[in-house]
Amino acid sequence: MKEIALHIQDIAENSIRAGATQLRIHIVEDTERDVLSVHIADNGCGMDEMMLKKALDPFFTTKNVRRVGMGLSLFRQAALRADGSFSIESAPGKGTSLTAEFRHSHFDRQPLGDMAGAIVVLLMSDPELDIDYRHRIDEDEFVFDTKVIRSTLEDVTISEPAVLQFIRELISDRQNLE
């Protein structure tokens, strides 16, 4: 993957498939500590201990269209490659959460990339999904919450092209909605 945003999009697709209705994506760039951390949490069906162990194995997948499952292991590998860490927690019925940390200044750390594009695609995948997205760069925090958008939209769906375009600009420009 060229960008961290693509990993996030990929991992979040797992959440959707796990039946999640709520998704939290919190990114923190702390230049003083030299850390970029990505925290993703969902309220999907979760995994038992055995499945959680297998989840990082690229030759394990829950799908039956192919025999490999690279998403999580690629993300973990990307974090470790950039002198970072990776942890994942899950329990049946409790959802799954994971944190990937990268050394911010590491040569091999991928750029964060197009988070606006990632979130727009996730909303196209599942227009009912609630996303709580935060991206903090040192003291500067950007917050995007689909709940605010939905309460304004009334019966228009969030996957309307014009709405998605609005969301894309909002996130690309890091504008907190007023």
Add this chain to the structure above:
Amino acid sequence: MGKKMTIAELRKIREQAKKTINLRDAKGKAKITVHMGTCGIASGAREVMDALLKAIDENGIKDVLVTTSGCAGLCSHEPMATVEFQNSPPVKYVDLDAEKIVEVLLKHAVKGSIVKEYALAIGSEKMN
């Protein structure tokens, strides 16, 4: 930074959308599904999606629905997309890029003629 994004702006979009939704339901034509599994994403499905949405916007196309799906098991042929019309079999397109998807949009989804060059297979194997 572009224009200021406000709730008021979003309300305007909502009112506009309410008007066009009815128009679209009346026609309800093609559906394009861009495959967004790990394999798709890694091989450029997002560029394909971005190009598709941009072309739909630029050409003012109102009756094409865009959605996403996971991996279809043909990872080596990603990025892939499927074009469907009601009451006719879906067509899968393989090894796409930003230019090819726009061609598929304009020729197949809008005008109804299959772009044979990029279609997965018509009657014979294409995979190794």
